[in-house]
Each structure stands twice: as C-alpha cells, then as structure tokens.
Amino acid sequence: ADRDRLASSTGPGRTADGHPVKLLLNIGSAADVPAGSPGEGVGLFRSEFLFLDRRTAPSHEEQTRAYEDVLRAFPDAAVVVRTLDAGTDKPLPFLGLPEEHNPALGVRGLRVARRSPEVLDAQLDALAEAARASGASPWVMAPMVTTAGEAADFARRARVRGITHVGAMVEVPAAALHADRLLAELDFLSIGTNDLSQYTFAADRQHGELADLLDPWQPALLQLIERCAEAGRAAGKPVGVCGEAAADPLLATVLVGLGVTSLSMSARSVPAVRDALARHSLGQCREHARLALTAADPGAARAAVREAAAA
Numbered sequence: 001a002d003r004d005r006l007a008s009s010t011g012p013g014r015t016a017d018g019h020p021v022k023l024l025l026n027i028g029s030a031a032d033v034p035a036g037s038p039g040e041g042v043g044l045f046r047s048e049f050l051f052l053d054r055r056t057a058p059s060h061e062e063q064t065r066a067y068e069d070v071l072r073a074f075p076d077a078a079v080v081v082r083t084l085d086a087g088t089d090k091p092l093p094f095l096g097l098p099e100e101h102n103p104a105l106g107v108r109g110l111r112v113a114r115r116s117p118e119v120l121d122a123q124l125d126a127l128a129e130a131a132r133a134s135g136a137s138p139w140v141m142a143p144m145v146t147t148a149g150e151a152a153d154f155a156r157r158a159r160v161r162g163i164t165h166v167g168a169m170v171e172v173p174a175a176a177l178h179a180d181r182l183l184a185e186l187d188f189l190s191i192g193t194n195d196l197s198q199y200t201f202a203a204d205r206q207h208g209e210l211a212d213l214l215d216p217w218q219p220a221l222l223q224l225i226e227r228c229a230e231a232g233r234a235a236g237k238p239v240g241v242c243g244e245a246a247a248d249p250l251l252a253t254v255l256v257g258l259g260v261t262s263l264s265m266s267a268r269s270v271p272a273v274r275d276a277l278a279r280h281s282l283g284q285c286r287e288h289a290r291l292a293l294t295a296a297d298p299g300a301a302r303a304a305v306r307e308a309a310a311a
C-alpha cells in the first residue's frame with residue numbers, strides 16, 4: 001500500500017478506480033514553472049504580468065516571446081492562456097480606463113475589448129505567432145465572459161487567427177446558467193471559483209468580514225459548478241476548475257464527483273490533490289458531491305464529506 005501511495009504522488013491525476021482528472025498548473029509566467037513540473041500542463045496562464053505597471057502596451061515581439069517560453073516549457077501538454085484580465089483588483093495604467101464607481105461590476109476582463117478591441121486582437125496575434133514558432137497548439141480563454149454572444153465574438157477573433165481551442169472562464173452566474181449556450185460557441189470552459197463566488201454571493205472577494213460567504217464549499221456555488229459540468233458532459237467538452245477551490249484536496253473529490261474534468265492550481269498544491277483523488281473512487285467522489293450539494297451550509301458540507309472520506 002505504501003508503494004501505491006508513493007506511485008500516486010507523481011504522474012497523471014486519477015481516482016482510485018482509474019478515472020482520469022487532469023491536474024494542471026496556474027502560472028503567471030514561464031518562471032513559475034518548477035523544474036520537473038508536477039502538472040500535466042497549464043490550466044491558467046494569467047497574462048496580466050506582461051501588462052502590469054506599464055504606460056504603453058507590450059510590443060508584439062515581447063508578447064510573442066513570453067507566450068513562446070511557456071508553450072516550449074510544455075511541448076507535449078495543453079497550455080491555456082487567459083487573455084488580459086484588467087480592472088478592479090488588476091488596474092492597468094496603459095489602458096487609460098476611467099475610474100469607475102463600482103469597478104468589479106464595470107469594464108473588466110473581456111469587457112475591455114468593447115472599448116479597446118485592438119488590445120485583445122494584438123494579444124491573439126502574438127499567441128498565434130508563438131504557436132507557429134513553437135509548433136504547439138495553444139488553448140486560449142477569456143475572463144469575465146457573461147453571455148453566449150460575447151463567447152461567440154471572442155471565438156471568432158481567436159479562430160480567424162488559427163487558434164483552434166477556444167474557451168471561456170465561468171466567473172459570472174449568468175455564464176454558469178448558460179453554460180450549454182457558451183459551449184455551443186466554444187471548445188471548453190474553466191470555472192474561476194474566486195470570481196464566481198464573489199458574483200454569486202455579492203461579496204467582494206477581498207472582504208475579510210465576508211469570508212463565510214466566499215467559502216468555496218458553499219452549496220449554491222457547487223450547484224453552479226455542477227450545472228457547468230453537466231453541460232460539458234452533454235456537449236462532450238472539457239470543463240475544469242481553475243480557482244482556489246481546486247487546490248483543496250477534499251473539495252477536489254467533490255469537484256470530480258460533480259463532473260469536472262480538470263483541476264488547475266499552483267504547483268505546490270498538486271501532490272496533495274493527486275493523493276486525495278487516488279484515495280477515492282469516482283463513485284465515492286460522486287457521493288461526496290451529493291453530500292456537499294445537499295448540506296445546509298459550507299461547514300456542514302465540509303463535515304459531511306470529511307466524515308465520509310474517513311469512513
């Protein structure tokens with residue numbers, strides 16, 4: 001048994017009965033990829049670092065080089081690049097966006113392309129070129145997608161440039177409710193639980209006093225995740241989680257039971273999540289999901305799943 005445990009702390013993610021779950025990395029640059037990387041690819045490459053603290057946009061060459069570095073670090077695996085997520089907690093001076101009364105509900109994420117589509121197009125041009133130069137086929141997704149119409153517009157911009165895997169983050173409840181319509185336009189979804197919690201519970205994600213509302217074990221949040229996973233299963237397309245929820249080993253079993261196909265997290269979280277999945281069958285994960293969904297609140301959900309996992 002000890003040898004099995006050791007074997008489970010490297011290699012691809014899977015449940016005790018062999019159901020595969022991709023374990024991917026959240027990174028901010030190629031420098032975040034550890035040597036002998038534990039993941040099976042990159043589930044969230046936050047591209048903001050290229051744009052931070054700048055008065056002018058990064059050049060085409062600079063962007064291309066940054067994407068190429070990451071693509072080359074994972075020659076045989078998927079790398080999901082997220083297009084620029086500006087606004088609120090990520091203000092970017094070069095965009096010259098006006099101050100907003102309510103920035104979390106304002107022009108942020110993909111919405112910036114309404115005003116400055118050239119910023120998004122330049123990013124997609126650089127990514128397409130990095131793909132050609134490295135021979136990789138990158139996946140691209142947009143943050144803060146809210147409607148199927150936005151998803152369709154984003155997909156068109158990416159596909160005319162030859163990018164074949166186009167997706168969206170699900171961070172807004174409307175997007176989760178219409179996950180099936182988004183998937184009619186897209187190849188995959190990735191659920192950002194940090195923002196999806198903020199917008200579902202109307203609670204600022206930085207607000208310490210409201211931490212109980214932002215708990216990723218909230219049954220209402222899990223219900224939205226289940227809806228996305230069901231839409232993915234019906235469409236035969238991947239639906240992953242890339243928010244903080246994916247890094248909680250016990251919650252990871254719940255997410256797999258809800259039907260998500262990948263979990264993306266910082267590199268240091270991968271071994272514990274891999275071990276948790278390796279200790280539970282898909283049937284047990286589904287039972288954990290049922291217990292969490294039907295619990296009264298996050299504390300009860302956590303306690304019920306912890307008890308089932310210990311049994």
Ligand code: PEP
Binds near residue numbers: 085191192194244
């Ligand atoms: C999220 O919102 O869950 C997410 C992964 O994106 P970020 O934390 O960069 O907003």
Ligand code: MG
Binds near residue numbers: 171
């Ligand atoms: Mg987010």
